[in-house]
Amino acid sequence: MKSACAWCAALLLAGVSIVHAQERPYKDGPVVEVTSVKLEDGQFENYMAFLNTTWRKVEEEAKTAGLVLDYHVLAARPHDADDADLYLVVMYPNMAALDDSEAKFDPITAKVTKMNYKEQDEASGKRKSMRTIMGSELLRELMFK
Template sequence: MNKLQKGFAVLLLTVSGVVCAQELPYSEGPVSVVTRVKVMDGQFDNYMSYLQKSYRPVMEAQKKAGNIISYSIYDASPQGPSDADLYLVVRYANMASFDGLRQRSEPVALKVNNQTREQANEATASRAKMREILGSEVVRELVLSP
């Protein structure tokens, strides 16, 4: 390495060290999974009843087990006929919460609903007459520094 290359390497290491040492104006917060739901015509009350009787007890048990932080249900005003009119939001502590999540959460849900995996799959399929899942998105809260 010649003197110019050595000087450039030292400068690069110095600058990258300064950049790494600077604090970011935010920190990474909790992670949410936002599921977009289109409720079928005439099925809103039926779907809300399902959420009250089945979804809520499972989410409460998941909170108690430490698998989630919280959950929320949001009503929305769709802009078009194929837009979501309901959002299900589940908050997790961080991205690491997703490691092994199915192995931790599935037994909790099956126990709460007193179901086998096959029965749970059938129940999920039967809800298709009440709603269509349009998709899910994972978002992370960014908490601004004081």
């Protein structure tokens, strides 16, 4: 009986060692959303004015609410006519911050713009004369332990 218990204990310890040895050397970090924007000719300053007012205020409110860690606007030198001119970068604490994002961000946007979601959608459509959203990508930072 004692040898059976000792054998079980040895197996248990071996299993714990194997699990510990398989621990990854990194952990999940913040999530970054990168949106590619192609500007229409002559619309750079107009779009930057929008970003500096409405977009920036929404991001600041979201940052205050803890939904956003940071945000940036990056200018690019396009290689050809089909490449993005700007990249909008927003860093979230984790993927969970994006769950039910409309419920979290709509009140913030409504507060900043004084518009309901239908009016916000219409305003976004009007900005199409300034830019084309080429796409968006979600990236997760992997942080070494």
